[in-house]
Structures are given as structure tokens and as C-alpha cells.
Amino acid sequence: MLRNAFLIPLLPVISFALILFFGKRLPGKGHEIGVLFVGGAFVLSAICAAQWISRPADYLPPTGHAEAAAVEGAHAAEQASTEAATDEEHPADGEPAAEGEHEVEPIRKAEVREVVWFETGGVEIKAGTRMDGLSVMLVFVVSMISLLVHIFSTNYMHDDRRYTHFFAALSLFTAGMLVMVTSSNTLQLLFGWEMMGLCSFMLIGHWWEEKNNSDAALKAFFTTRTGDIGLLVGISILFFAAGHTFDTETINQTALSGTISSGVLVAAAAALLCAVVGKSAQFPLHTWLPDAMAGPTPVSALIHAATMVVAGVYLIARLYGVFWAGFHIGDGGINPVALIGGVTVIIAALLAFVQNDIKKVLAYSTVSQLGYMVMALGVGAWTAGIFHLFTHAFFKGLLFLGAGSVSHSVHSFDMKKGMGGLKKTMPVTFWTFLIGSVALAGVPPLAGFWSKDEILVGASGNGYPIFLVIGLIGAFMTACYMTRCVYLTFFGEFRGHGHPHESPKAITGPLVVLAGFSILAGFLNAPGIELFSKWTENTTVLAAGVAHHEFSIGLAVVGTLMGVLGIATGFAYYVRNLGPHRLTQRNQAALTGYKILENKYYLDRLYTDMVVGGLKGPVARATYWVNQNIIDGVLNGTAAVSKAVANFTYSVLDQKLVDGLVNGAGAGAEEGGSALRVLQTGRVQQYAAFLFGAVVLMGGALVLFV
Amino acid sequence: MLAQNVIFGAIALAMAAAALRVVTTKNIVHAALYLVVVLAGVAALYILLAAEFTAVVQVLVYIGAIVVLFLFGIMLTRAPIGITSDLDNNQRGLALVVSLFLFGVLGAVLNDAYGSTKLASDNVIQKSADVGNSIFQDYVIPFEVISILLLAALIGAVVIARRD
Amino acid sequence: MYLNQFLLLAAFLFCVGVYGVLARKNGVLVLMSVELILNAVNVNLVAFGAFHNTVVGQVFALFVIAIAAAEVGVGLAIVLLIYRNKQSIDLSEVDLMKG
Numbered sequence: 001m002l003r004n005a006f007l008i009p010l011l012p013v014i015s016f017a018l019i020l021f022f023g024k025r026l027p028g029k030g031h032e033i034g035v036l037f038v039g040g041a042f043v044l045s046a047i048c049a050a051q052w053i054s055r056p057a058d059y060l061p062p063t064g065h066a067e068a069a070a071v072e073g074a075h076a077a078e079q080a081s082t083e084a085a086t087d088e089e090h091p092a093d094g095e096p097a098a099e100g101e102h103e104v105e106p107i108r109k110a111e112v113r114e115v116v117w118f119e120t121g122g123v124e125i126k127a128g129t130r131m132d133g134l135s136v137m138l139v140f141v142v143s144m145i146s147l148l149v150h151i152f153s154t155n156y157m158h159d160d161r162r163y164t165h166f167f168a169a170l171s172l173f174t175a176g177m178l179v180m181v182t183s184s185n186t187l188q189l190l191f192g193w194e195m196m197g198l199c200s201f202m203l204i205g206h207w208w209e210e211k212n213n214s215d216a217a218l219k220a221f222f223t224t225r226t227g228d229i230g231l232l233v234g235i236s237i238l239f240f241a242a243g244h245t246f247d248t249e250t251i252n253q254t255a256l257s258g259t260i261s262s263g264v265l266v267a268a269a270a271a272l273l274c275a276v277v278g279k280s281a282q283f284p285l286h287t288w289l290p291d292a293m294a295g296p297t298p299v300s301a302l303i304h305a306a307t308m309v310v311a312g313v314y315l316i317a318r319l320y321g322v323f324w325a326g327f328h329i330g331d332g333g334i335n336p337v338a339l340i341g342g343v344t345v346i347i348a349a350l351l352a353f354v355q356n357d358i359k360k361v362l363a364y365s366t367v368s369q370l371g372y373m374v375m376a377l378g379v380g381a382w383t384a385g386i387f388h389l390f391t392h393a394f395f396k397g398l399l400f401l402g403a404g405s406v407s408h409s410v411h412s413f414d415m416k417k418g419m420g421g422l423k424k425t426m427p428v429t430f431w432t433f434l435i436g437s438v439a440l441a442g443v444p445p446l447a448g449f450w451s452k453d454e455i456l457v458g459a460s461g462n463g464y465p466i467f468l469v470i471g472l473i474g475a476f477m478t479a480c481y482m483t484r485c486v487y488l489t490f491f492g493e494f495r496g497h498g499h500p501h502e503s504p505k506a507i508t509g510p511l512v513v514l515a516g517f518s519i520l521a522g523f524l525n526a527p528g529i530e531l532f533s534k535w536t537e538n539t540t541v542l543a544a545g546v547a548h549h550e551f552s553i554g555l556a557v558v559g560t561l562m563g564v565l566g567i568a569t570g571f572a573y574y575v576r577n578l579g580p581h582r583l584t585q586r587n588q589a590a591l592t593g594y595k596i597l598e599n600k601y602y603l604d605r606l607y608t609d610m611v612v613g614g615l616k617g618p619v620a621r622a623t624y625w626v627n628q629n630i631i632d633g634v635l636n637g638t639a640a641v642s643k644a645v646a647n648f649t650y651s652v653l654d655q656k657l658v659d660g661l662v663n664g665a666g667a668g669a670e671e672g673g674s675a676l677r678v679l680q681t682g683r684v685q686q687y688a689a690f691l692f693g694a695v696v697l698m699g700g701a702l703v704l705f706v
Numbered sequence: 707m708l709a710q711n712v713i714f715g716a717i718a719l720a721m722a723a724a725a726l727r728v729v730t731t732k733n734i735v736h737a738a739l740y741l742v743v744v745l746a747g748v749a750a751l752y753i754l755l756a757a758e759f760t761a762v763v764q765v766l767v768y769i770g771a772i773v774v775l776f777l778f779g780i781m782l783t784r785a786p787i788g789i790t791s792d793l794d795n796n797q798r799g800l801a802l803v804v805s806l807f808l809f810g811v812l813g814a815v816l817n818d819a820y821g822s823t824k825l826a827s828d829n830v831i832q833k834s835a836d837v838g839n840s841i842f843q844d845y846v847i848p849f850e851v852i853s854i855l856l857l858a859a860l861i862g863a864v865v866i867a868r869r870d
Numbered sequence: 871m872y873l874n875q876f877l878l879l880a881a882f883l884f885c886v887g888v889y890g891v892l893a894r895k896n897g898v899l900v901l902m903s904v905e906l907i908l909n910a911v912n913v914n915l916v917a918f919g920a921f922h923n924t925v926v927g928q929v930f931a932l933f934v935i936a937i938a939a940a941e942v943g944v945g946l947a948i949v950l951l952i953y954r955n956k957q958s959i960d961l962s963e964v965d966l967m968k969g
Contacts, residue, residue: 120847683965689892692804699811729890748909755920756896759965779898779946782952795962809885816877823873836925852936859940867947
């Protein structure tokens with residue numbers, strides 16, 4: 001089956017076509033095709049997973065030792081040629097924390113199958129599947145959650161007017177994700193990546209009759225697209241840097257071998273990081289994900305919690321060699337990946353406190369957990385990041401579907417106005433939701449605890465103490481806002497209208513299955529078992545020399561304490577009404593802070609009013625994205641960025657910290673921005689003149705000085 | 707050799723003059739006709755460079771189709787046919803400076819890089835068959851992509867210009 | 871023949887085209903100037919193809935010609951649309967992107 005893994009993405013594609021053409025004529029309006037084919041894909045991926053696990057671990061990855069070079073396989077030659085350099089460039093074994101010094105341990109050999117897709121200008125472009133632990137794991141998770149969401153939707157979306165189209169898009173989305181995770185090269189990865197972007201757009205805007213929904217869809221599409229430019233650039237750089245190839249394995253090994261100059265690697269890694277920031281909703285492009293909750297709840301569960309948003313995390317994990325070598329992840333300190341992840345963990349968790357819409361709480365929680373994964377990869381804890389991806393998919397999918405079940409019953413998403421006291425009327429939903437929350441909060445022995453703990457261990461062991469602290473604070477906040485969420489939804493008095501009732505089996509079934517996984521999945525990589533890392537780690541990780549760290553009781557206790565403390569604080573504050581309430585009405589600073597949170601750090605306002613608002617009018621709206629290429633981008637960008645910096649400093653730092661000091665700087669930057677706006681006459685020809693003028697100046701400088 | 711150089715000189719002079727007229731003439735229809743001269747000159751250059759097939763395509767597509775399209779565009783937008791002094795905007799000075807400097811930079815670079823490089827005198831004529839083989843063997847994917855691009859441009863032009 | 875004589879002529883055409891794009895007000899004339907630029911590029915491609923004695927230069931010139939045809943089609947459609955909306959194709963009046 002590993003050899004025929006191409007069948008797994010193929011099935012949902014066929015399902016998409018069949019539903020589109022015949023769906024409406026079937027008695028179930030097409031859902032039977034979707035469930036059947038995605039179910040088939042799930043069975044195939046389960047077989048894949050079983051085969052992968054039973055595969056003998058007899059492949060010696062090249063780590064620089066001469067005897068390891070005696071490997072067969074297509075990549076042997078190029079790896080062998082680079083391995084000498086690998087060792088010199090990465091003296092990872094010289095690190096202080098090198099108990100996990102990588103003695104050559106045999107791993108399972110990845111199954112690669114490729115065909116020549118086309119050949120142009122002498123370069124063979126290949127298409128194919130590369131099944132290693134990482135892809136097998138993701139294929140399994142994606143197809144399983146997709147299947148459950150399909151089943152869930154048969155009831156949840158019942159009577160929807162575009163029921164058939166919904167299932168078609170769901171199938172196509174699944175196909176896109178599967179294409180991406182199975183691909184053996186970056187070009188195919190890009191293909192799947194964009195397929196998901198398209199489906200996400202279609203599904204968020206599923207109820208496009210309401211303007212909010214179609215706006216949210218556009219926002220998601222454009223925001224992720226901003227990042228996708230980075231992906232395109234990054235892939236192009238790597239194509240040339242790695243010697244005219246899209247093959248991920250070759251790219252990783254070349255990057256790790258040190259034959260690519262560090263400047264090029266940093267550029268490629270930074271470009272790819274842009275893509276990750278867009279797709280995985282990291283700060284500062286995270287704003288689209290909460291808005292994307294305008295889509296139907298199953299979509300939120302599938303796309304915006306468990307699968308598509310982890311595409312960015314997968315990208316880092318897949319091209320880890322590039323990030324590892326480009327950002328010197330092994331050296332400790334601070335690097336962009338960890339920094340973006342860490343910032344996202346905190347700011348998204350803060351935002352989750354002020355939301356009243358249950359799906360938005362979960363959305364910010366997702367952003368925050370994605371931050372965890374990115375941070376984990378950034379601090380060199382590869383396995384921990386991937387493991388968190390694995391466990392998070394189950395409990396976040398569970399939480400979203402649970403929220404869907406609740407809203408299905410009370411017809412509202414507002415926790416304060418439409419819910420409360422549902423513990424009695426919806427027992428199955430309550431218990432499964434509770435399991436998901438506790439798993440998310442990181443209480444042992446549920447899934448979230450093990451993966452979160454591993455991230456913390458990795459951060460402390462690899463010399464990233466700042467991110468250890470961030471992780472702990474994040475754990476505390478996560479536990480706290482989930483307590484609030486559970487309390488508002490299920491306890492107290494019912495505040496909505498009508499008579500809530502337990503959802504039917506098609507809805508509770510998936511919940512129960514996911515709850516089971518949320519409890520058990522964590523044990524896969526519990527200390528002493530550690531099957532997960534054995535199954536997933538691939539040649540890249542070994543070649544990079546990612547350090548392993550022992551499970552530490554102390555950290556586990558501290559992590560658990562943070563979670564329990566969070567729950568306790570949430571309980572005390574929201575349930576027992578202890579602590580300083582109504583602070584926002586008494587204290588100016590608290591009110592300001594609350595307002596900043598309520599306005600989501602003014603980021604949306606910054607994007608729409610400052611950046612887009614400068615380009616109003618119908619033509620402008622249509623040409624905005626084209627226009628970025630012209631000088632407008634440069635000018636407007638400069639103006640908007642200076643204004644943005646000014647505004648951001650003004651509203652966030654100023655009012656809280658150093659009013660007088662920063663005020664001057666902010667105002668200065670704002671004036672600079674206004675001054676630059678004068679240059680913007682709106683006349684394209686003038687912009688073109690500036691453009692050519694700038695080109696001439698730069699060209700002249702090159703001629704004269706180089 | 708001499709004959710080739712004389713011919714080149716004549717073509718180049720005609721092209722340069724015609725190109726200047728395209729961007730300076732006050733009569734918009736004349737601009738289109740001067741453009742024909744430039745395009746024909748480019749075709750002649752292709753012949754000089756032994757690229758017959760491209761020369762033929764140049765004549766067919768550019769002079770045969772694109773210029774006609776321009777004339778239609780002039781007609782449909784009811785541009786003033788005849789002399790008008792209103793064809794330039796107010797940044798001619800800036801444009802002149804920019805393009806002169808651009809030419810200066812380009813000229814300096816070219817002179818630096820290819821100042822004394824000669825074309826092989828026994829330039830073999832590249833047969834149309836070779837061009838065809840190259841397109842349909844090495845570059846068949848870009849070829850297909852371009853056909854899709856043309857289709858998209860066709861649909862796009864219809865959608866944009868349609869009255870609705 | 872020197873290679874440079876072709877390249878310099880092409881550079882001249884290119885700069886004239888740039889001047890036209892920047893200084894012309896009429897949309898159709900701007901498009902014509904764009905054609906000058908594209909032709910300059912084509913001359914370069916074919917000249918280098920002849921210099922290296924390969925047909926690749928010609929192949930790419932042919933691709934550029936095809937793209938130019940598409941560009942003119944869409945460009946003229948846009949000009950037509952501007953004319954229909956504003957009763958004029960004066961590009962200096964199209965300044966909706968003003969900040």
C-alpha cells in the first residue's frame with residue numbers, strides 16, 4: 001500500500017467529480033459518495049499506517065559515518081556526496097546538552113515512487129509520493145478526521161440548500177491536503193496547498209448570501225495568499241539552490257550539507273516562513289482564522305482546526321533542513337520561527353478570553369496551539385511539534401464538532417446569550433467536550449499533556465529558556481480560558497430560547513470516537529513507550545542531528561501545575577466570582593487593555609483602514625493585488641508601514657507604558673507617512689516613471705561601483 | 707559582409723526614426739502606421755539574423771493582426787483622427803530624463819560586455835523544422851501554457867469589453 | 871556584423887518605448903509603446919540565439935509574440951472599458967488609486 005499511496009488522494013478527487021456530476025440525483029444528495037470514498041481513503045491510510053509500523057527499521061540514514069554510506073536507493077549517491085560536509089557543518093554532538101547524541105539508529109526507509117510528470121527545457125519535473133513516518137501520520141489523521149466530519153455533516157448540514165456542493169468541496173479539500181502531505185516534491189506540495197486555499201475559500205463562503213460570510217472568505221483567501229507569495233519565492237529559490245530539483249529529500253540534504261550559501265538559505269527559509277505565517281495563521285497574519293468561523297462548523301473543525309491550518313507546520317517539518325540550517329535552530333538563543341510561534345501563543349491566548357462566540361474562542365485557541373507547534377519546531381523539538389500536531393488534531397476537532405453539536409441544538413454561537421446549563425440536556429456532548437477541554441488544557445494523562453510537555457522539554461533542553469517560559473504561560477492561559485468556555489456553555493442556567501436536546505447519533509458518534517483518541521493518543525509518545533518518535537523521524541531529522549531529551553518529572557509537574565492552576569483560576573474567577581471583577585470599569589489601564597484585546601490589537605483596522613483604505617474605489621479593489629508589484633506597493637507600503645508602526649506604538653505601547661516618550665516617535669513616524677502619501681497621485685504613469693527611474697539609478701550604481 | 711552592414715544601417719535608421727515618430731507624432735493614426743515601419747524593420751532584422759520563421763510570424767502576427775487591432779481600438783474609442791496636440795501628458799520632461807538615462811546605462815553595459823563580440827560570419831540558417839522540433843519537444847509545456855493563456859486572454863477580453 | 875549593433879538598436883527601441891509609456895496620455899498609444907518594448911526584447915532574444923547558434927532564442931521570441939497578442943487583446947479591452955465609463959481614454963484622468 002505504501003507504494004500505491006497515490007490512491008489515497010485519488011479517491012477524494014474521484015469523489016469530488018462524482019458528487020459534482022451525479023450528487024444531486026442520488027437519494028442522499030451526494031453524501032453517500034463522499035462518505036464512501038473518504039472512508040475508502042481512510043481504510044487505505046490505516047493500511048498504510050499498519051504497514052509502516054510493521055516495516056522493518058533497517059535503513060541506516062547517512063549521518064556522516066562512512067559505513068552508513070553503504071545504502072541502496074535512489075538518493076544514496078547524492079547523500080553520500082554531501083554527508084562529509086554534513087558532519088563538519090553541524091557539530092551538534094559538541095553541544096552541552098548532547099546526551100541524545102545521535103548514534104546511528106536504523107529507521108524505516110521512506111517509500112518513494114515517482115513518475116516523470118513532464119520535461120521542459122531539459123529539467124524533469126516529477127510527480128510522486130513519498131511515504132515516510134511524517135506523511136503516513138498526517139495521511140492517517142487527515143483522512144480519519146475528514147471521514148468523521150463527513151459523517152457529522154450528513155446530519156449537521158441537513159436541509160442546506162447547497163448540500164451537494166458542500167460535500168463536493170469537502171472531498172476536494174481532503175484531496176488537496178492528501179496531495180500535499182504525500183507529495184515527494186515541492187511543486188506538488190504547492191499544488192495541494194493552493195487546492196486547499198481554494199476549497200477553504202469556497203467553504204468559508206458557503207453561505208455567501210450574507211455579506212459577512214463572503215467578506216470572511218475573501219479575507220481568508222487574500223491573507224493566506226499574501227503568505228503564498230513567500231511559498232512561491234521560497235520554492236523557486238530552493239529549486240535553483242539545490243541544483244534544479246523540487247525533490248524535498250534532496251533539498252533537505254543539500255541544505256544540511258552546507259553547500260548552499262547561508263544568505264540564500266536564510267532568504268529561502270524566510271520566504272517559506274511567510275507562507276507558514278499566512279497558512280497557519282501566525283502573528284501577524286492570524287486575523288483571518290477567527291473570521292473564517294463564518295463557515296459551517298464542520299468546515300471549521302476540518303479545515304480551521306485539524307488539517308489545513310497545520311499545512312504550514314507540515315511545511316516546516318517537511319523542509320526542516322532548510323529552516324534548521326537557515327536559521328541555525330540548533331544553536332539556541334532566538335530565531336524567527338520560534339519567535340513568531342511564541343508571540344502567537346501568547347497574543348492569541350489573550351484574545352481567547354474576551355470572545356463570547358464559542359467558535360471564536362476555539363479559533364483563537366487554535367491559533368495559539370499552532371503557535372505552540374511552530375515554536376516547538378523553532379526550538380528544535382521536531383518530534384514534539386509534530387506530536388502536538390497529531391494530538392491537537394483530535395481534541396481540537398472534537399471541540400469544534402462539540403461546539404457544532406451545541407449550536408445545532410440551541411441555534412446560537414453566543415456563549416453568554418444562547419447557552420448555559422447544557423450539562424443535563426446534552427450529556428454526551430458535555431462529556432466529550434469536557435474531555436477535549438481537559439486534553440487541551442494539558443492535564444495528564446490526556447493527549448495534550450504529553451505533547452505539550454515534550455515541547456517544554458525540548459525548549460528547555462535546546463537552550464531556549466524564554467520559550468520555555470512562554471510555553472508555561474501559554475499552558476496556564478489555555479487552561480484558564482477553556483474553563484471559562486466550558487463553564488459558560490454547560491453550567492449555570494440556560495440563557496437561550498427553545499428546548500435544547502441531545503444531538504442525533506451521526507453527530508455524537510464522531511464526538512465519541514474523537515474523545516477516545518483525545519484520551520489515548522498521548523500515550524503513543526509517553527516516556528518508556530516513545531513509539532511516535534520512532535515511527536515519524538526521518539532522514540532529515542537525523543541528518544540535522546536534532547537532539548532528544550529525556551522526560552523530566554520536574555517539568556512535567558510544573559507544566560501540569562500550570563494547567564491545574566489555570567483551571568483553578570478560571571474556576572475561581574468565572575464560577576466563584578472571586579478576584580477583581582469589574583476592573584475594566586474602575587481602572588483606566590485595565591479598560592485600555594481590554595479595549596485593545598476587544599479590537600484584536602487593532603490589526604484588522606490596520607490592514608483594512610491603513611493598507612486597503614488607501615486604495616479605495618472599484619478599480620483599486622480589482623487591481624490592488626496586481627498593483628503591489630508596481631511602485632504603489634513600495635510607496636504605499638512605506639507610508640502604511642510607518643503609519644502602522646506609529647499607530648501600533650501609539651495604541652499599544654504608549655497608553656500602557658511610556659506615554660510621553662514614545663508619543664513623539666509615533667507622531668514623527670505618522671508625519672513621515674503622511675508626507676510620503678503626497679507622492680501618491682494615483683496616476684499609474686507617474687508610478688511607472690518612478691519605477692524606471694529607480695531601476696536606472698540602481699543599474700547605474702551597479703555599473704559604476706561594482 | 708559590407709552589404710549586410712549597409713542594409714543593417716539603413717534598416718536601423720528607418721526603425722529609429724519611425725520609433726521616435728510613434729511616440730512623438732500628434733496624429734494617432736500616423737503613430738499606428740509608423741509602428742508598422744518599426745515592426746517591419748524588426749522582421750528585416752530577423753532575416754539578417756537568419757531567423758526566417760520568426761520573421762514570417764512577426765509579419766503575420768504583428769503587422770497582420772496586432773496593428774489592425776490597434777486601428778480598431780482607435781476607431782472604437784473615437785480618438786480624434788487628424789492632428790491633435792493633446793496626446794502627451796505633463797510629465798514629458800521626467801519621461802525624457804528617465805529614458806535617456808536608461809539608454810545611457812544600457813548602452814554602457816552593452817558596450818562593456820559585448821563591445822567587440824562578433825557574430826559568426828558563416829551563420830547557418832536555422833530551419834523552421836528545427837524551431838518546430840524545439841517547440842514541440844523541449845518546450846511543449848510552455849507551449850501548452852501559452853495556449854491556455856491565449857484562451858484566458860480571449861475570454862478575459864470578451865468579459866471586460868462586453869456591454870452589460 | 872557585431873552582436874552589439876543589434877543589442878544597441880534594441881536598447882534604443884526599448885528606451886523609446888519606455889518614453890512612450892511614460893509620456894503618452896492616450897491609452898492606445900501607451901499600448902503601442904509597450905509593443906515597442908516587447909519587440910526590443912525579441913530582437914535581443916533572436917540576436918543572442920544567432921550568436922549562440924541555437925533555435926531557443928527564436929522559440930522564446932515566438933512565445934513573446936504570442937503573449938504580446940494576448941496582451942494587446944486584453945489591453946485594448948481595458949482601454950475600451952475605460953472609454954465607455956469615462957468617455958475618454960486619457961490615462962492621466964484615471965487616478966482612482968490616489969491615496
